[in-house]
Amino acid sequence: MRVKEILQSPEAIGKSLEAKGWIRTKRGNKNIVFIALNDGSTIHSIQVVINAPDFPEDLIRQLTTGACIGIKGIVVQSPGKEQSVEIQADDITVYGSANPETYPLQKKGHSLEFLREIAHLRPRTNTFGAILRIRHALAFAIHKYFNDNGFYYLHTPIITGSDCEGAGEMFRVTTLSASNPPVLKDGKVDFSEDFFGKETSLTVSGQLEGELGALALSRVYTFGPTFRAENSNTPRHLAEFWMIEPEMAFYEIDDNMDLAEDFLKSLIRYALDHCRDDLEFLQKMYDGELIDRLTFILDNTFERITYTEAIDILVQSGEKFEFQVKWGVDLQTEHERYLVEKHYKKPVMVTDYPKDIKAFYMKQNDDGRTVRGMDVLFPKIGEIIGGSQREENYDKLKSRISELKLPEKDLWWYLETRLFGTAPHSGFGLGFERLVLFITGMGNIRDVIPFPRTPKNAEF
RNA sequence: UCCUCAGUAGCUCAGUUGGUUAGAGCAUCUGGCUGUUAACCAGAGGGUCCUAAGUUCGAGUCUUAGCUGAGGAGCCA
Known part of the structure; x- marks a missing residue:
């Protein structure tokens, strides 16, 4: 037993x-x-x-x-x-x-840093037992939430041939010899000799393929591993992490925000209902305000503001920021923290960013200078969700691709969905480990995944 | 990638203006205790002071470089 x-x-x-x-x-x-x-x-x-x-x-x-x-x-x-x-x-x-x-x-006294060096044994500690059980419960709750709400789980590819997903540096996937690859006359590597006959990488996002699914099944989500080769050394970044990306036809930006808020709250509620003992342990050992903070999120409506309003608030705050606040410049961590932790003191959703600081696929507003992007900002961990309404207009999307000099030939299939039966649609990406980080109250993302992959570390 | 800090016993750390044989708690081992609660009490063993070079009569301590880790920033989820 x-x-x-x-x-x-x-x-x-x-x-x-x-x-x-x-x-x-x-x-x-x-x-x-x-x-x-x-x-x-x-x-x-x-x-x-x-x-x-x-x-x-x-x-x-x-x-x-x-x-x-x-x-x-x-x-x-x-x-x-x-x-x-x-x-x-x-x-x-x-x-x-x-x-x-x-x-x-x-029996006592191990630092989290030390436990990272023995990741093969740390699941046997009370702390990691609690974290791993909560992690499991949240993964299950995610599938349950979407299943209960008419979404279909779509398996998007992990190996991708398009380098235009626009979410960061990619890891190359190849079977070519590292020391002596076939080369073309100009000295460049001949990827036509590679396994897939072209240059391929690990995915940085399943979103583009997710959209293809949404434009057929109406509501889909992905939940899979994601890889970013950024040299990021922070307590909030991993080179390999798990991401949840719902994508919905007939959802506009407000519907997207409604979903994001309801989704996050339902997951927090699930954890409070099903992982009480583990949360109480983590609260006792690491974070005395954990359960209060989680309950607070449930009890309060997320603030919804536009980027332009956010800039006004920051300018009028009188706060001295290291980075100057100016319309057209992306919000810095210190700005996000001010909005969430000082001004509103609750989660904030920021929308309608300048188009020049956001990805090509975001739906362009009529003002000609903003797009319907949306970020959900949480206390302690910052950006937990990034998403948008997608540009469904073929001509607008195509012109944005050429403005940004993206390789249109690699995106033909994406563009074609706007040519045949296009529909308004929206979606977002939730970093699974950031969610687990927030719900467990831990301070470092490397402690909420069993075997973290970070720059210079692929042990175990 | 940039900035800051750190690296001393298995773990967590102390180590004064550079000066004799580098310390503590926990863990481990030995002994004691018939109901413990991160058990307790007594004793013992345990060190390439991150690495390399340098300054000095003398370096755990100062200098330089490197490695590793952490925090902050950027990138983002």
Whole structure:
């Protein structure tokens, strides 16, 4: 039986059963030994009580922090204060011992930086157990939300041949020799010899393909790995991360904002309803205001302002910013933080950015100088969602592509959807790890993904 | 990529204006304790002071370069 079930089942008392897991701590003396056993099913461990004289001494010696064991025994009410039930051990199996001289996890005091160096073992800590369970619950909640709302899960490609997705540096995918690739007469690499007969990369976004799906199934979403080869060294960036990108036909920018707000709130609500123990643990250990902050998001409407209004607020704030506030220049982190944390003190959605600072596919407004982009800004982590209404007009889209000198020949299929049965449509991208970061209250994105990939780090 | 800070025992850290044999807590090991709660009590072992070069009679400490990590910025989700 799993530890979570035992702890939740009053009827288990008096029954004989088997629990398997890893030892968190061991206490006691020659006569009685207490073990905290955890199998990852819950943040809580179950206490195993061993009457030491009943077992061989060398077996007891193997019961150390980190060892994997199975315990057969009777569940009894615990006379101790800290737990309601415990297992009185009749039989002990050691599946795998853990040499206490060399096992790096101890009973107390590990920095998150140290745990990153032992990412193969950190899932065994309370902290990472909690994070990984919350991460799972949120992934499940995302699929549930979309399924319940008539969206179809679309699998967009991970290898892409278009380098015009416009979201950053890409990782090349190739089977050509790194030391001696075939070359053309001008010395450049001959990608026609490559596996796909052209230069290919890992995707930086499934959006363009997502739009193709939306213009057929009306509502789709993607949820998959995304790769950016930017040399970003921050607590909010990964080279490999998971992104959720809903794309909806017949949604205008306001519908898009409604969805983004309802979606985020439903995910936070799901976590509060289903991950209470883990959230309480993280609140106790790392972030005393975590649950209040999550509840606050649920209880308040996101502020909706245009970029132009944001600029006015910042100019009139009297605040001294390092970067000058000026219409036409993108909002800096310090500006976003001011809006979210000082001015409105709640999530803010900013729309209608100058077209020159946003991607080619965003729908152009009639004013000729702004586009219907939208960013959702959260306290602590900044931009959690970026999205827009898409330009559905063939001529406007085409002229924007040529203005920006993008390779039109690689985008023929994207353009063609505007030629045949085009429709107003919108969508956005949510960084999954940023969501998990916010909901767990952790400070560094490398601690909310099991095996982070960042510049100079692809260990494990 | 830029700026700032850090790197000393398995982990977290202290180490004074450069000066004898580099310390503490936790962990580990040994001993003690029949109900512990990050158990407790006593004792012991444990160091390439990130690497390289330099200054100096003498460097954990100062200088330079590099490596690694963290924070801030940019890019963005």
